[in-house]
Amino acid sequence: MRRCLCLLVLALTAVGADEWKVAEPGWRYEFPRDHHAHEKFKTEWWYFTGNLSDAGGRRIGYQLTFFRQGIRPPEQRDPAMSRFVVGDLKFAHFTITDVAGKRFHFEQKTSRGAFGDAGFDDGKRLAWIDDWTLDFDGSDGFDLMARSNEATLRLHLRATKPPVVHGEKGISPKAVGEGHASHYYSLTRLDTTGELFFEGKANAVRGESWFDHEWATNQLAPGQVGWNWLSVQFDDGSELMLYQMRLENGSADPSSSGTFIAADGASTHLPSATFRMTPTEFWKSGVTKANYPIGWRVELPERATQLTVRAILQNQELALTPLAYWEGAVEVTGSREGKAVKGRGYLELTGYAGPLRELQR
DSSP: OOOSSSSHHHHTTTGGGGOOOOOOOTOOOOGGGGGSTTTTTSSSEEEEEEEEEEOOOOOEEEEEEEEEEESGGGGGOTTTTTTTTOSEEEEEEEEEEETTTTTTEEEEEEEOOOSSSSEEEEETTTETTTTEEEEEEESSSEEEEOSSEEEEEEEEEEEESOOEEEEEEBEEOSSTTTTTTEEEEEEEEEEEEEEEEETTHHHHHHHEEEEEEEEEESOTTTTTEEEEEEEEEETOOOOOEEEEEEEETTOOOTTTTTEETTSSSSSSEEEEOOEEEEEEEEEEEETTEEEEEEEEEEEGGGGGGEEEEEESSOOOEESSSOOEEEEEEEEEEEEETTTEEEEEEEEEEEESSSOGGGGGO
8 A cells, every 4th residue: 555654644544535535446547637736635745755866875765755645635635724724734754774884764744734835736746834845746756855863865866667557457455345445546766866974975966766656535444554565676676565365363454455567667467366475573662562564475376486684774663652653774685486576665654653554532
């Protein structure tokens, strides 16, 4: 699914859901139109993750995500109202994983955007909050900028493959029942160049990024406590996305699914019955006491694929309030149809520090 958090995002989608448009079959994706905001839906995010290296080979993982949480539907917004009466809550997350230094840095920004300090769709900018920005050139290029006390990241990203739509019939189901779905697509491979200012030095960086864009209303269903999400960019030019919606008993909801993307861009929908994800390693947070499954064995029997997923750093937890989650860079090794494969990606684990539904009460 994809993804989200302050976790406030999905946890609040049940509130006033009948006033918002829900994700239904039949959505016709259009680009670049769908890179922009969809204000008739309550929840939306633009999610970038990537694995980068500097000239010396030092590896850096990053995440920069912009979230839109609707407060009032467009029909209830009056331009004549006070600037303090806003339509959306805006917030963003920025992380840096320094592999060599064994450090993980995270920061969150939240804003109502009452004075234009945060918003969506302002000329080139798809989203911004203070000096954190997501710019779009109208074709296949994006520019990211984020600054914190620890690091400043400026990146240019260029899509090398077309958008991939997840799910079937225009929706990505998250549970049984009407409305428990999202509209969800990804740019699964973006050539990435730029600069990272870190530890008092500016270093040129390059690598590859993954972009998720998802919008919905009321995705989560009763009994769901969180999810496991994995994206992988393989060295052979293919990609893989899998997600498991977790139930109270720890099992995966049958509505979970994934997508395999071949090197030529052709995509295949993967129902939950076609793959298995088994945890192999855990890490317990000293801050939240959550026990995260940061290592996995992934099997896709119909594709003769077996994968081992390992976190490049154990502590990649965003220890935020009201809810925390783990989001970090991973290494992937294994085999597909008898041939060795390896890749890099990102893993997201939510609901381990507390069920998402707690915010719905």
